[in-house]
Amino acid sequence: MTLIKLTKLTGMAAISVLLSACTQVGDAVVARAMSLAANDQIMLVRREPASFGFLRLASQAKSHPDLQTFISTRGLPDFLAETSNRDRQYFILYFLKGRQAFACRTRSENSQAVEFSGPYPITDKEFRLLDGFRKNPNQAPIKL
Numbered sequence: 001m002t003l004i005k006l007t008k009l010t011g012m013a014a015i016s017v018l019l020s021a022c023t024q025v026g027d028a029v030v031a032r033a034m035s036l037a038a039n040d041q042i043m044l045v046r047r048e049p050a051s052f053g054f055l056r057l058a059s060q061a062k063s064h065p066d067l068q069t070f071i072s073t074r075g076l077p078d079f080l081a082e083t084s085n086r087d088r089q090y091f092i093l094y095f096l097k098g099r100q101a102f103a104c105r106t107r108s109e110n111s112q113a114v115e116f117s118g119p120y121p122i123t124d125k126e127f128r129l130l131d132g133f134r135k136n137p138n139q140a141p142i143k144l
Contacts, residue, residue, distance in 0.1 A: 045077050056080060070114075
């Protein structure tokens with residue numbers, strides 16, 4: 001191979017490595033931004049058009065196989081609430097049709113594993129608030 005061809009190949013390889021590295025960094029930045037935006041929020045979960053809550057739930061389900069199994073079994077919730085502390089994440093999955101909610105938390109010793117509890121009844125006040133937001137999702141986000 002001539003030096004020019006070798007330089008072009010080396011340059012292309014370097015560009016390829018840089019692009020994949022940028023993609024990984026970009027993905028990490030997006031994931032961090034999503035996490036910050038989702039913390040202490042109750043988010044509408046709507047598949048079409050995809051809501052932020054749907055995207056966030058899909059991201060969390062990818063990170064937590066137990067959550068993915070739960071969703072596969074129970075179906076998509078209408079709302080997702082998310083918060084965290086130093087070593088755990090907490091989720092509440094709201095199912096308005098059955099007026100039920102499930103609480104979830106990651107385990108501190110295995111951050112991919114999720115513990116579930118519930119179902120818990122959704123109060124009339126919670127139902128009215130969430131149902132109102134579902135009907136008019138352009139209103140301000142619901143803070144925890």
